[in-house]
Amino acid sequence: MNRAQRAAFFARLQAANPNPTTELIYQSPFELLIAVILSAQATDVGVNKATAKLYPVANTPEHILDLGIDGLKQHIKTIGLFNSKAENIIKTCQVLISKHDSQVPDNRVELEALPGVGRKTANVVLNTIFRQPVMAVDTHIFRLSNRTGLAKGKNVREVEDKLIKNTPKPYLLDAHHWLILHGRYVCTARKPKCGECIVNDLCDDFRHQSKMMTAH
Known part of the structure; x- marks a missing residue:
């Protein structure tokens, strides 16, 4: 995908969804971090x-510590890996209280120092709460970036770096949300909905398939 095609790709996603955001429900930076x-x-x-x-x-570090680890587990036991997540959340609440006046830090170094917070989680918080032009690459975005040719890479970090470099500046702040939603609902893993896709003519994979069918 070349520069003009990438610009068209994001322009269409923006036109279809001018104000994209996360599907996680939250009322504060802390609530988003935990989610x-x-x-x-x-x-x-x-x-x-x-x-x-x-x-x-x-819904504050203090109140979650008051629940204690067993109390927290009761609330999140429906979620995968809830035991280790509960431990990390309790530790993160302790760090937020002792080092950050119970506030969520607005920079990568301090975010990634929190237990249970890796690069992807930090990127979601930095982009969604603090509106920094970063890219959180999950399985949806990794798949879509490679499949469409938007940013091909062998690993998550390679795709992240290429997306930051290749995404036209006007679209960078919201690109993460557009891509995750498109990957979640249209460019799905097993059966991508190419017929419904508003960017299929720009997609490497779709164009390749179309050529193969024409050749046959």
């Missing part, structure tokens, strides 16, 4: 169901 930690290897729908019960009871 993103919980969302690793889990669906946003599943996380939202758990946090809908958790946040009315505890």
